[in-house]
Amino acid sequence: MAGTAEEIAANLRERIHRGELRPGDKLPTMDQLVEQYGVARQTARQALALLKQEGLAEYRAGRGGTIVREKPTTRMVRSRAMERDHMGYYSGASVQHWRVIPGTQTEVTTEPVPADVAALLGVDAGTPLVVRRRMNGDPDIERHRQLTDSWLHPAAVEALPVLAGSSGLGGIYDRIEEWAEQPIVWNEEITAATPSPAEASALLLPPGVPLLRVIRTSTVTIDRKPLVAEVNDIRMSAELFSVAYQLSRRGAARWPVRPASENFYES
Amino acid sequence: MAGTAEEIAANLRERIHRGELRPGDKLPTMDQLVEQYGVARQTARQALALLKQEGLAEYRAGRGGTIVREKPTTRMVRSRAMERDHMGYYSGASVQHWRVIPGTQTEVTTEPVPADVAALLGVDAGTPLVVRRRMNGDPDIERHRQLTDSWLHPAAVEALPVLAGSSGLGGIYDRIEEWAEQPIVWNEEITAATPSPAEASALLLPPGVPLLRVIRTSTVTIDRKPLVAEVNDIRMSAELFSVAYQLSRRGAARWPVRPASENFYES
């Protein structure tokens, strides 16, 4: 048998996708691969490492060996719409009972703002801004958690110094609406990224699982100009969570529509 | 100097984040790391490999060495709302000019449906269903592209056999609305995943870039029951794209709201 690490990995990948190796099944050990393919130990090891990086396999320490990873079958869908109860606004009923993770604390500091958040706030990248960082999650399911960074626009802090307080309680959206005397317009932008080691460890992410990132902006009109008063940067496991929205119909797409003059498969 | 691969990587990571090493700058070569840290070549190599996996560094072949990766600064935000022009429905003005990638073709086949799509359609996983696969993108920007799989519910195919045709033109949403005699309700669920090697190569994804996945369902009411007539599974680079929605206010969150009885920092 010939064999490079990538070839061996492709072979095992194939067997997993065909269902020949099922979640929980033990993969061949390094020694077995060395014998089967006539390769060095490092090469066999590299093949298994590739599958782990892809999130297809995981290691059970000690005598457990490498097994096909059991992927979570039920992803938690977080429907995104603003709701409100006696406590104030919240986004999505499924996280209403979430709490700050025990052993962690909400931190309020002033830090240079990263470029992407700065662009949304309309300030220069690196400007020192008030940021409130915390990690919260489901008290009963250890891995259902998220990191949240809340960046405040300097004009909002100036008008509402209470927002920069280190209190864990916020009611921040009510304060902003009282100040602006109008409803906030919320937008969410969703993307994904490879977690930094710190994020992976805080969110208990296994290798190969990306970060799902939801960036929410709260916009009000001040002096006839739109102002992004806050940017809320939420990161969570892309394997455990998804976010959902209902699409609105705009312009000519409002029902009832006029017939299209030609057929076109939309993108 | 002591040094393990992870320590060396952490050191370089730190220098990148501090801005001491900027995008495009050359990282130390393996030989330099060997000398500086007194480690073996493989160890130095592993440190650089870690940074590449994280998407922080990339290799410039030949004499180029390993450099700090230039991350795209401007991500294309795709605002999600249904629009309509003379051709029919489309979602988001920014992709109106996209076309099928030259050299690729739309494929219409019947295949066993994967579990997550099956759950949305309300059929058993593995049921053979009609699926239309294609890759389209911006004719002018090579890497602005996406993969789209459109899975049809068997009841929709039965009522509208034309949907299973291999024509590249669809007008699929108009056909479904004509059949159901009512507007489609569209929902989108967003998540992310590590790309398979096939997806990475089709979408030209560098190592360390996750897949952003948008799953759109088209729901109509047939015989007084909701029917998901189609599931549209869209995959794109999480580094180049993000998707955006405006949050709706539901229930008690409709403006004007009543004051909250207590302050609570929403999640």
Added chain:
DNA sequence: CAGTGGTCTAGACCACAAC
């Protein structure tokens, strides 16, 4: 204790592109 993967050293050869 024995079997598992993880990591390091040491050295060889290869592919690639800038010089």
Added chain:
DNA sequence: TTGTGGTCTAGACCACTGA
């Protein structure tokens, strides 16, 4: 031609945990 990273072989030692 030469410097760059990529991959393979070969062998050593470590940490972990189930038997």
